[in-house]
Amino acid sequence: MTTTPQRPLWAGRTLALLGIFLVALNLRTAVAALSPIVDEISAELSLTPTVIGVLGMLPPVCFAVFGILSPAFTRRFGLERVLIAAILAMVVGHLARGFAPNAAVLLIGSAVTFAGLGVGNVLLPPLVKKYFPDRVGIVTSIYVTLLSFSTFIPALVAVPVADSAGWQVSLGMWAIFAFAALIPWVALVIRHRSAAADPLIEHAEPALMGRVWHSSIAWALAVVFAVSALNAYAMFAWLPSLLADTAGTTPTQAGALLSLFAAMGLPAGLLIPWLAARMRNVGILVYAGVVFFIVGYLGLLFIPATATWLWVAFAGAGPLLFPLALVLINLRTRTHAGSVALSGFVQGIGYTIGAAGPLVVGILHETSGGWTVPLLFLMATAVAGAFAGVVVARPHLLEDAHERRNSSR
Structure with missing residues (x-):
């Protein structure tokens, strides 16, 4: 792994830093702002259970689809321009949701918004590598922490805003924050367009994008990311019901415990990228995430009513695998072209698998009539992450395998 001399964080790259942080603050707002007020929206737009279910499935599905497609977009237009298009999609989607007169417009607006979020998910890691190769750990730590804030702040303010100004304002107001994220990137593109040479476009070559499918480090990181996504989505969907059935919690208590599960992502977002950038064996962090999942699930399985919190x-500490996978996308690539290819692959595969988590857990719960089989299933998926950790621990880069193949010919 190559090292890059450090320079001041803001030196010559203030717009990029501000842009990365503002985008991170927008990457979960559309997901978190809807569910707390879905009943109010449903009462006015007559949403059927099927429509509500589709709205719940859209985020991971869009994240997966556009995670896979994003490298192709950047190959044609470049990182910054594709990100600008993604932010514009967020703005348009938020506004469409806020002004939605019926369920169809709400669905279309949500799909457009989540498409923008999916592209943003993929592009932030390579943008960090491009502009901050000397500060990958700290910049990733900050943006993952901001991403966590974008998860729980909308959920906190959605109901009060809807009560005082209407659900339309509660959904549509996030367009303002998305527009704010647009400004530094437009300014950055204009600045570089005025220069003699345009250094903005460095894309993932088609050959590299194809070979990522045959890379052991790419598949290992995809498994780590998928384990985190599957377990997190499953817990967000089913933890309140699980706790009510097994620990006898009230809805208020279950909601507080779900908030605790989510809040565990804050310290992980701050510490894990920083640690990963300094540790020689990052496999230890993967194993720690697996252990956290298993210990949490064993407690919920055998003594759920004792020390439930x-x-x-x-269990909430287990998704430390999420920020770990994001920072390793950069630590396991040499160029930001490689980072684009690896980010698209890891997040595309990871979100595809993660989207199945709530459905599989629900089916297992319904067919078994309890929570033992679903929890055993989640433990099994966590164990898969340990095997991936063995590969992730090796300090090799995505581009190395390609270079070795060329040199052997």
Whole structure:
């Protein structure tokens, strides 16, 4: 792994830093702002259970689809321009949701918004590598933490805003924040367009994008990301019901415990990228995430009513694999072209698998009539992450395998 001399964080790259942080603050707003007020929206737009279910499935599906497609977009237009288009999609989608007169417009607006979010998910890691190769750990830590804020702040303010100004304002107001994220990137593109040479476009070559499918480090990171996504989505969907059935919690208590599960992502977002950038064996962090999942699930399986908060906290610490996978996308690539290819692959595969989590857990719960089989299933998926950790621990880069193949010919 190559090292890059450090320079001041803001030196000559203020717009890029501000742009990365503002985009991170927007990457979950559309997801978190809807569910707290879905009943109010449903009462006015007559949403059927099927429509509500589709709205719940759209985020991971769009994240997966556009995670896979994003490298192709950047190959044609470049990182910054594709990100600008993604932010514009967020703005348009938020406004469409806010002004939605019926369920169809709400669905279309949500799909457009989530498409923009999916592209943004993929592009932030390579943008960090491009502009901050000397500060990958700290910049990733900050933007993942901001991403966590974009998850729970909309959920906190959605109901009060809807009560005072209407659900339309509660959904549409996030367009303002998305527009704010647009400004530094437009300014950056204009600045470089005025220069003699345009250094903005460095894309993932088609050959590299094809070979990523045959890379052991790419598949290992995809498994790590998928384990985090599958377990997180499953817990967000089913933890309140699980706790009500097994621990006898009230809806208020279950909501508080779900918030605890989500809040465990804040310290992980701050610490894990920083640690990963300094540790020689990052496999230890993968194994730690796996252990946290398993300990939490064992507690919920055998003694759910005793120290329930502790088992939820352990399970909530398991998704430390999410910020770990994001920072390793950069630590396991040499160029930001490689980072684009790896980011699209890892997040595309990871979100595809993760989207199945709530559905599989629901089917297992319904067919088994309890929570033992679903929890055993989630533990099994966590164990898969440990095997991937063995590969992730090796300090090799995505481009190395390609170079070795060329040199052997």
